[in-house]
Amino acid sequence: MSILITGAAGFIGANLVARCLSRGNNVLAIDNLSRGTLDNLRAYQADARFTFAELDLNNLSALKSSIGSYHAKDPIKVVWHLAANSDIPAGIADAGVDLRDTFLTTFNTLEVMKQLSIPSLAFASSSAVYGDFGNQVLTEDLGPLFPISNYGAMKLASEALISAAVEDYLPQAFIFRFPNVIGLPATHGVILDFIHKLQSNSQRLAVLGDGTQQKSYLHVEELLDAMFFITEHAKDPLNYFNIGADDGGITVKEIAELVVARVASQAQINYGQGNKGWVGDVPKFTYSIEKLRSLGWQPKLHSNQAVQKAVDQIATAILGA
Numbered sequence: 001m002s003i004l005i006t007g008a009a010g011f012i013g014a015n016l017v018a019r020c021l022s023r024g025n026n027v028l029a030i031d032n033l034s035r036g037t038l039d040n041l042r043a044y045q046a047d048a049r050f051t052f053a054e055l056d057l058n059n060l061s062a063l064k065s066s067i068g069s070y071h072a073k074d075p076i077k078v079v080w081h082l083a084a085n086s087d088i089p090a091g092i093a094d095a096g097v098d099l100r101d102t103f104l105t106t107f108n109t110l111e112v113m114k115q116l117s118i119p120s121l122a123f124a125s126s127s128a129v130y131g132d133f134g135n136q137v138l139t140e141d142l143g144p145l146f147p148i149s150n151y152g153a154m155k156l157a158s159e160a161l162i163s164a165a166v167e168d169y170l171p172q173a174f175i176f177r178f179p180n181v182i183g184l185p186a187t188h189g190v191i192l193d194f195i196h197k198l199q200s201n202s203q204r205l206a207v208l209g210d211g212t213q214q215k216s217y218l219h220v221e222e223l224l225d226a227m228f229f230i231t232e233h234a235k236d237p238l239n240y241f242n243i244g245a246d247d248g249g250i251t252v253k254e255i256a257e258l259v260v261a262r263v264a265s266q267a268q269i270n271y272g273q274g275n276k277g278w279v280g281d282v283p284k285f286t287y288s289i290e291k292l293r294s295l296g297w298q299p300k301l302h303s304n305q306a307v308q309k310a311v312d313q314i315a316t317a318i319l320g321a
């Protein structure tokens with residue numbers, strides 16, 4: 001079976017490519033390399049079942065022609081749409097970033113799927129679609145939803161577009177609302193950011209916000225386990241699930257302490273003001289994963305265990321043992 005992965009050269013995309021190849025699928029991987037790198041895909045370049053196309057999903061005619069010619073030889077059965085802007089502050093500074101890379105990439109992916117009658121879409125959504133519900137536990141049917149970042153707004157708009165496609169021409173879709181996902185090859189995120197800061201100054205770690213931000217963290221290997229479990233067990237035309245750790249999350253203060261202990265134990269941690277790291281940062285969210293648990297899947301790692309594992313992996317990859 002052939003699978004198309006957009007955003008394949010990014011952090012989660014590269015892990016998904018590896019998983020799909022190991023499951024015996026052919027993979028067409030698309031990325032414009034704005035954030036992902038070919039290095040993330042180097043291990044698969046020699047695999048005859050792997051094809052990479054450097055393409056911007058905003059170029060609809062190039063997209064139609066590239067996917068169309070692949071599909072004519074080897075029909076694509078599923079699209080995993082992961083391409084998006086992954087830098088929330090960049091999308092606050094320029095709303096056009098999320099319009100193009102988070103929303104229009106979904107619009108164009110659906111256009112191509114419609115034209116080629118590709119029957120299934122798996123979409124990387126986010127906790128950011130919920131906005132800020134404070135201490136309220138987030139269940140999938142909560143609403144109305146008012147995201148507080150352009151990124152969250154464009155993810156929610158993408159979900160809406162997928163819903164309309166399912167009503168019209170798309171036989172099946174899976175919407176995965178990711179938590180904070182961590183592991184290798186890290187392209188962004190709080191752990192990478194802290195390690196880079198400590199590389200340039202091993203005496204001091206400046207944290208954005210007061211460190212009380214508290215969120216669910218999941219290791220990328222468990223994220224992939226959950227997504228494949230859902231695609232194999234959820235049978236509705238439109239399936240939507242929170243995916244996260246089974247706990248209240250971990251604070252930024254705890255993450256900073258874990259990174260400092262691993263990378264530069266002498267460093268002093270300096271906290272900023274307020275409980276938001278940046279405009280559009282949701283300071284706290286607690287996922288209900290009851291729907292996923294009812295389907296039959298449960299994460300093995302708590303948020304703090306996932307963070308500890310990722311800190312070790314990323315520090316080793318960047319700094320050595």
Ligand SMILES: NC(=O)c1ccc[n+]([C@@H]2O[C@H](COP(=O)([O-])OP(=O)(O)OC[C@H]3O[C@@H](n4cnc5c(N)ncnc54)[C@H](O)[C@@H]3O)[C@@H](O)[C@H]2O)c1
Nearest residue numbers: 007010011012032034035036057083084086124178181187
């Ligand atoms: N990592 C997380 O914690 C997290 C949390 C919630 C949701 N997500 C979602 O998961 C998906 C993957 O995230 P990631 O962490 O791997 O991010 P990433 O930045 O590593 O990967 C995204 C990839 O999309 C590519 N891309 C962006 N715009 C594109 C365009 N116009 N055309 C073609 N390629 C384009 C980038 O080059 C990059 O390789 C994204 O949709 C992201 O919003 C991630």
